[in-house]
Amino acid sequence: MTAQPLKVMVKDIKRESPFVKSFTLIPAGSKPLPGFSGGSHITTYLRHNDQTMERHYSLTNTPGRPGYYKIAVKREENSKGGSIYFHESVQVGDQLDISYPKNNFLLSFQGSRHIFIAAGIGITPFMAMMKELKKQDKSFELHYAAKSKEACAFYNTLLSHFKKETHFYFSKENNRMNPELMKNQPIGTHVYFCGPEAMIKEYANTAASYGYPEANIHFELFSAPDTGPKHAFQVYLKRSNMWLEVPEGESLLDTLLAHEIDVPYSCKIGGCGSCQQFVSKGEIDHRDLFLTETEKRSTDVMMTCVSRANSPSIELDI
Amino acid sequence: MEEKKCELLRKEKIGHHIHKLEVKMDDAVLSKDCGKIRTIKWEGHVFEHPILYVRISKRRKKYYLFLDESKSECSLLRDRFPCSNFYLQEDEEYVPAYVPRNNDQKVISFIDEQSLFDTLPVIDLLLSKNIEQQIYAAGSLSDNKIKQYLNRQLQENVTYMTSFTSTHISSILSGQFIGTSLSITGTWPVVQELKKLAVSQGFTEEEIQCKGVGPKQKKVFCVKCYSINELKEDMNCPDCHADLDVSDHFSRRLEAYLGYIEIE
Ligand code: FES
Numbered sequence: 001m002t003a004q005p006l007k008v009m010v011k012d013i014k015r016e017s018p019f020v021k022s023f024t025l026i027p028a029g030s031k032p033l034p035g036f037s038g039g040s041h042i043t044t045y046l047r048h049n050d051q052t053m054e055r056h057y058s059l060t061n062t063p064g065r066p067g068y069y070k071i072a073v074k075r076e077e078n079s080k081g082g083s084i085y086f087h088e089s090v091q092v093g094d095q096l097d098i099s100y101p102k103n104n105f106l107l108s109f110q111g112s113r114h115i116f117i118a119a120g121i122g123i124t125p126f127m128a129m130m131k132e133l134k135k136q137d138k139s140f141e142l143h144y145a146a147k148s149k150e151a152c153a154f155y156n157t158l159l160s161h162f163k164k165e166t167h168f169y170f171s172k173e174n175n176r177m178n179p180e181l182m183k184n185q186p187i188g189t190h191v192y193f194c195g196p197e198a199m200i201k202e203y204a205n206t207a208a209s210y211g212y213p214e215a216n217i218h219f220e221l222f223s224a225p226d227t228g229p230k231h232a233f234q235v236y237l238k239r240s241n242m243w244l245e246v247p248e249g250e251s252l253l254d255t256l257l258a259h260e261i262d263v264p265y266s267c268k269i270g271g272c273g274s275c276q277q278f279v280s281k282g283e284i285d286h287r288d289l290f291l292t293e294t295e296k297r298s299t300d301v302m303m304t305c306v307s308r309a310n311s312p313s314i315e316l317d318i
Numbered sequence: 319m320e321e322k323k324c325e326l327l328r329k330e331k332i333g334h335h336i337h338k339l340e341v342k343m344d345d346a347v348l349s350k351d352c353g354k355i356r357t358i359k360w361e362g363h364v365f366e367h368p369i370l371y372v373r374i375s376k377r378r379k380k381y382y383l384f385l386d387e388s389k390s391e392c393s394l395l396r397d398r399f400p401c402s403n404f405y406l407q408e409d410e411e412y413v414p415a416y417v418p419r420n421n422d423q424k425v426i427s428f429i430d431e432q433s434l435f436d437t438l439p440v441i442d443l444l445l446s447k448n449i450e451q452q453i454y455a456a457g458s459l460s461d462n463k464i465k466q467y468l469n470r471q472l473q474e475n476v477t478y479m480t481s482f483t484s485t486h487i488s489s490i491l492s493g494q495f496i497g498t499s500l501s502i503t504g505t506w507p508v509v510q511e512l513k514k515l516a517v518s519q520g521f522t523e524e525e526i527q528c529k530g531v532g533p534k535q536k537k538v539f540c541v542k543c544y545s546i547n548e549l550k551e552d553m554n555c556p557d558c559h560a561d562l563d564v565s566d567h568f569s570r571r572l573e574a575y576l577g578y579i580e581i582e
Contacts, residue, residue, distance in 0.1 A: 185495060187520045215523070
């Protein structure tokens with residue numbers, strides 16, 4: 001997080017669907033861009049009206065050291081401005097600040113078969129993952145739900161590169177994707193979901209009910225799930241001997257960072273586990289998708305980016 | 319551990335030395351789905367005797383007990399036990415041959431003559447949970463009576479083999495679907511070998527449960543050629559002949575210690 005951002009230049013912009021545009025980013029200086037693996041994302045830092053907006057985007061080009069990055073951005077009308085800025089203001093030749101690639105959505109080395117399940121713009125991480133698997137000649141399939149053929153980003157790319165592996169589901173044609181597609185898959189199958197939170201939950205629960213081991217279920221969240229009101233609570237930092245108030249509507253992580261307490265984090269939406277802290281007292285209101293239900297019941301850790309207190313105060317081991 | 323009173327409802331001889339008893343607990347119930355009894359007490363006699371149990375009805379507090387009389391020297395136990403009422407004391411340390419996972423659809427068990435006794439309660443447990451099961455038994459089971467019992471319980475889902483060969487086991491494992499778990503019991507070298515085959519077919523730690531007896535062979539994973547071999551002194555990889563420095567880093571997945579290239 002604190003590493004110097006990478007400076008890149010927009011080399012190309014391509015429309016993938018009425019609402020999705022792809023951006024090709026190349027180094028702004030002479031230093032080549034670091035390599036990445038399938039499932040990686042970067043954070044873009046957009047300066048707008050004196051504020052820096054952090055947005056995460058999966059890299060969609062072939063992993064390795066290609067020397068450039070490609071991201072796909074969906075225009076979200078009710079977004080806080082990041083996607084609209086990309087769609088309306090960013091031009092070829094513009095410079096951007098981005099983070100090093102990070103990967104919270106790794107392909108399993110052990111898997112002998114990979115099933116990717118995407119809804120809408122959730123397709124992006126799989127573009128890179130599939131290219132990686134194809135290079136290695138591994139077995140995979142993609143199930144991709146979108147409104148219609150026209151609204152479906154990468155439709156033509158998928159048809160030309162992954163025709164055999166891809167299954168489309170267009171809701172306008174009344175063809176809905178169903179979690180049952182995960183049933184009766186051979187041992188060694190790993191499933192990967194990317195899309196809205198409700199979809200991820202449905203697929204993850206169904207996969208577990210079919211007997212998929214936890215280690216075979218992977219997902220990436222795109223935005224923080226709406227998990228209800230964010231009431232205020234107190235935290236006591238044991239080792240620093242310090243009381244803080246987490247105000248209503250703000251996250252514990254942001255409160256810690258605002259007080260210059262150097263704690264790790266990455267996705268900020270409860271999906272990666274980076275911001276985990278030990279809780280020595282108090283009841284936790286777990287709101288992340290990272291810990292399993294069993295872990296939530298039995299462990300004394302919390303994801304500070306989304307989880308809150310269920311008691312008036314909690315004590316952290318920092 | 320407290321003594322718990324039970325009443326005998328039925329008994330059946332299911333093997334030459336093995337009895338299956340159906341009991342109903344009086345008041346206190348046994349603590350697990352599947353466990354072990356350490357001592358039984360009746361009419362003032364106390365016996366240390368291995369008895370395995372499985373719960374068949376929580377509400378009606380009913381259990382099956384499995385008792386191997388050949389393991390007892392005591393003729394009294396052999397001749398007169400059991401009578402209608404007796405007391406049980408649990409062995410809390412016992413680990414069952416298999417503990418069902420939450421969403422098991424099917425369990426494949428590999429057993430041998432020795433581990434058969436441990437498997438008996440598990441068979442009833444899986445039956446009570448309606449989980450499909452398939453048993454592969456290695457070695458000739460000399461006891462015909464118990465074979466008949468197994469056939470009755472499992473119909474065609476039990477297969478007897480003289481020994482487990484890797485090609486055959488691999489072909490059994492490779493056709494399985496997600497939701498299938500493995501229960502591997504027997505002597506450690508066989509258990510380790512079967513586990514290795516299972517991992518190579520894509521089974522994960524979560525889908526495999528092992529319970530072995532006897533000495534466990536230590537294995538070394540060669541970081542140069544990725545082969546796994548038995549640990550020896552002055553380890554030299556039999557496959558690529560690299561001198562290996564055996565670390566104490568143990569890989570649970572590979573069931574082996576990592577052997578690094580020795581640097582002179
Ligand atoms: S930062 Fe990723 S879970 Fe909190």
